[in-house]
Each structure stands twice: as structure tokens, then as C-alpha cells.
Amino acid sequence: MRWVVVGNPENRRVRLFTDAVLAAGHAAPRVVPWQTVLTEGGHDFAEDELVRLDSPGENPAVDALLRGMHAPTRVEGSARWYTNFLAAVTSLRGGQRFDDPDDLAVLFDKRRCHARLTAAGVPVPPAPGTGPLRGWTEVRERMRAAGMSRVFVKLAHGSSASGVLAVESTSSGRWQATTSVEVDHEGALHNSLRVRRYRDEREIAAIVDRLAPDGLHLERWIPKATLGGRAADLRVVVVAGRATHVVVRTSRSPMTNLHLGGSRGDLDAVRAAAGDRWAEAMAISERAAACFPDTLCVGVDLLPGVGWRRFTVGEVNAFGDLLPGLTGLPGTPAEGLDTYATQVSAAAHFAAATPRPATIGTPR
Numbered sequence: 344m345r346w347v348v349v350g351n352p353e354n355r356r357v358r359l360f361t362d363a364v365l366a367a368g369h370a371a372p373r374v375v376p377w378q379t380v381l382t383e384g385g386h387d388f389a390e391d392e393l394v395r396l397d398s399p400g401e402n403p404a405v406d407a408l409l410r411g412m413h414a415p416t417r418v419e420g421s422a423r424w425y426t427n428f429l430a431a432v433t434s435l436r437g438g439q440r441f442d443d444p445d446d447l448a449v450l451f452d453k454r455r456c457h458a459r460l461t462a463a464g465v466p467v468p469p470a471p472g473t474g475p476l477r478g479w480t481e482v483r484e485r486m487r488a489a490g491m492s493r494v495f496v497k498l499a500h501g502s503s504a505s506g507v508l509a510v511e512s513t514s515s516g517r518w519q520a521t522t523s524v525e526v527d528h529e530g531a532l533h534n535s536l537r538v539r540r541y542r543d544e545r546e547i548a549a550i551v552d553r554l555a556p557d558g559l560h561l562e563r564w565i566p567k568a569t570l571g572g573r574a575a576d577l578r579v580v581v582v583a584g585r586a587t588h589v590v591v592r593t594s595r596s597p598m599t600n601l602h603l604g605g606s607r608g609d610l611d612a613v614r615a616a617a618g619d620r621w622a623e624a625m626a627i628s629e630r631a632a633a634c635f636p637d638t639l640c641v642g643v644d645l646l647p648g649v650g651w652r653r654f655t656v657g658e659v660n661a662f663g664d665l666l667p668g669l670t671g672l673p674g675t676p677a678e679g680l681d682t683y684a685t686q687v688s689a690a691a692h693f694a695a696a697t698p699r700p701a702t703i704g705t706p707r
Contacts (some may be wrong), residue, residue: 345372346687347372347438348360348372348375353401359665359683360395361374364687378402378404382408385435385436395441395686396447400502410424421501421558422557443638445637446637446638449635450638454560459634460634460659465627466627467656468657471494472489479552479555482510486510492513493510493564495510496508496520497559497561502662503534507522508522509564510564518542519541522598526546530549532550538596565655568649571593573595574593576646576647577624578663579624579643579644581629581632582686583689584636585629585677586629587675588669588682590607591607591613613651627645627656639689640682641659641660642659642660643659664686665682676688
């Protein structure tokens with residue numbers, strides 16, 4: 344058996360996974376660049392090759408091919424990214440796969456992902472209303488109809504908090520949106536590493552209206568538990584059905600993403616605060632991952648309610664395993680291993696238990 348990684352060779356993820364493969368005594372993985380897949384129209388793998396897909400992010404040329412824009416910081420274009428990414432995934436043929444195309448089609452659509460989780464009884468934030476959202480006016484109307492004063496407005500196909508707005512209204516009718524979106528002088532939207540607040544409804548409306556053509560997902564803003572005076576949530580990595588790694592993310596803003604100023608919190612303190620609910624938190628994460636049984640590894644964003652007594656799944660991420668230096672939970676098969684070594688260790692059993700067809704069809 345030989346490993347192959349479809350990814351961007353310069354990415355840290357690819358380097359860390361290569362290190363894990365070498366440490367397990369295997370030959371270094373063959374790397375097939377996403378740019379090659381996108382420009383040459385697919386790739387064929389040998390039947391004895393173990394094929395892992397990695398994130399196509401952090402490469403301007405690949406991003407331009409997927410989104411049709413030559414400005415890597417731009418927010419718009421996520422719908423085109425989604426269509427082109429799935430087309431690239433389904434152009435890959437043969438090999439033993441660890442990232443199922445049908446699963447990826449759902450994982451990268453927040454609306455479909457929440458629907459699948461809900462159908463399986465996995466708790467997710469309530470969504471005010473159903474159907475496409477055409478802009479700010481409809482967002483505001485759905486909030487009022489549902490009696491919600493605080494919601495998250497998200498790009499249906501976004502990731503890494505791109506295009507996310509935490510929107511809230513007051514009893515006096517004023518609006519506020521917290522987001523990393525920056526608007527340039529021409530009205531184009533850019534991702535920024537600085538979280539900011541917009542308090543003019545016209546500015547908020549302009550951002551939402553510009554995002555709407557790419558598809559929006561709307562959900563209740565659930566107040567999170569705190570740790571050290573900061574809002575906190577959990578990224579739970581689930582490998583082959585087991586919750587193996589957990590990182591606590593804390594922030595003073597509604598977005599806890601580490602690249603937006605969030606910081607890692609004390610896992611022991613969280614486990615102590617959760618008490619006997621900790622097992623329930625891990626079980627919910629595993630139930631969420633079980634909705635994607637043909638994918639080896641996912642990262643579950645688990646939202647703890649105030650007091651650490653209830654847990655809700657915010658998102659399930661296909662490429663949510665970049666947690667450098669974090670070893671697995673005690674008592675799990677990942678104890679002492681990072682997320683990549685855990686996947687290498689679990690791969691043989693997963694491949695045997697989940698056979699893949701030689702040719703993958705179009706996503707449902």
C-alpha cells in the first residue's frame with residue numbers, strides 16, 4: 344500500500360501528514376497538486392494507493408481556479424468554489440479513498456449539513472425559516488418572525504469564518520454586526536484578520552446583500568459557556584468514529600477561530616466544568632461524525648451552552664484536523680499521537696471496513 348495526498352505541496356498540513364506517514368514506517372506520500380487536478384481534468388490512482396484529500400486552501404493560483412478571482416482575500420465566489428471543488432473531487436478515479444465525495448458535498452454546504460444532522464437527532468442551532476435567502480430584508484424578517492434578536496449569518500459554502508456575521512438587534516431597533524469582513528472603497532468584501540463591528544444598518548445590509556448570491560445559512564446565536572471570562576467552544580476531531588482530539592478555543596469576540604485572535608484554552612478546566620456531561624459532549628461529536636460514515640476524519644465544532652451543561656453542533660469540517668502539537672485524549676487509540684499519526688494508524692482498518700468503488704460518481 345502506498346499513500347497519495349491530493350493537496351497543495353507547500354501547505355503545512357501536507358508536511359505534517361508526510362511526517363506522520365514516514366514515522367509509521369511507510370514511504371513518503373506521493374503528492375498530487377490541486378492545481379494539476381484542476382488544470383488537467385482529473386487523476387487516476389492505482390488500486391493499491393491510499394488516497395487522502397487535503398484542503399485546497401492557502402494557494403492563490405488554486406483559489407483563483409476555484410473561485411474565478413485573483414484576489415485571495417476576497418470573500419465572494421464561494422458558490423463557484425463549491426461547484427468547481429466538487430467537480431475536481433469527482434474527477435479523481437481509483438485508489439482507496441478516505442474522503443467520500445457525497446459526504447464532501449454535504450460538509451461544504453452548511454444548509455445540507457445541518458439538515459443531515461437534524462435528521463439524525465444531532466442537536467444544531469435552530470434556523471429561523473427555510474428556503475433561500477435573497478438578502479438583508481429577508482434575514483431581518485425571518486429574525487422577527489422567529490422572535491430571534493441574535494443570529495449568525497454565514498455563507499453556505501464558507502469556511503474559516505469567511506463571510507460570517509454575528510448579528511444582533513436591540514429593543515430600540517438598532518443593529519450591530521460583528522465580523523471579520525472588511526469592505527473596500529469599491530464595496531468589495533475582503534477577509535481580514537481583525538474582527539470589527541458595524542453599527543449602521545445600511546452597512547450591514549450592503550454586506551449581506553453582496554453575500555446573498557453565493558447562498559446564505561442563518562442560525563440562532565446560542566450564548567456560549569465562558570472560560571476565564573472569554574467565550575469558549577470546542578473543536579473535536581473524530582477519526583474512524585472515535586473522538587480522539589479536543590482543543591478549547593476562547594475569544595472575546597463571537598468568533599473563536601484561532602486565526603482571528605482566538606486562543607487555546609485549558610482542556611482540564613473544561614472537563615472539570617463539564618463534569619459528567621463531558622461524556623455526552625464526546626458522544627454528540629461522534630454522532631455528528633457518524634452522519635459522514637465514509638469519511639475517515641472530520642472536525643466537529645461543538646458549542647457549549649452557558650454553564651457547560653448542554654452542547655450543540657455548530658459545524659462539521661472536512662479539513663478540521665490542523666491542530667499542531669496536540670496529542671490524543673487519554674484512553675483513546677490516539678493517546679500520544681497527533682491528528683495525522685492517528686489517521687495513518689486508523690487507515691488500514693477503515694479502508695477494509697469501508698470499501699470504495701474504483702470510480703466515484705457525481706455527488707448527490
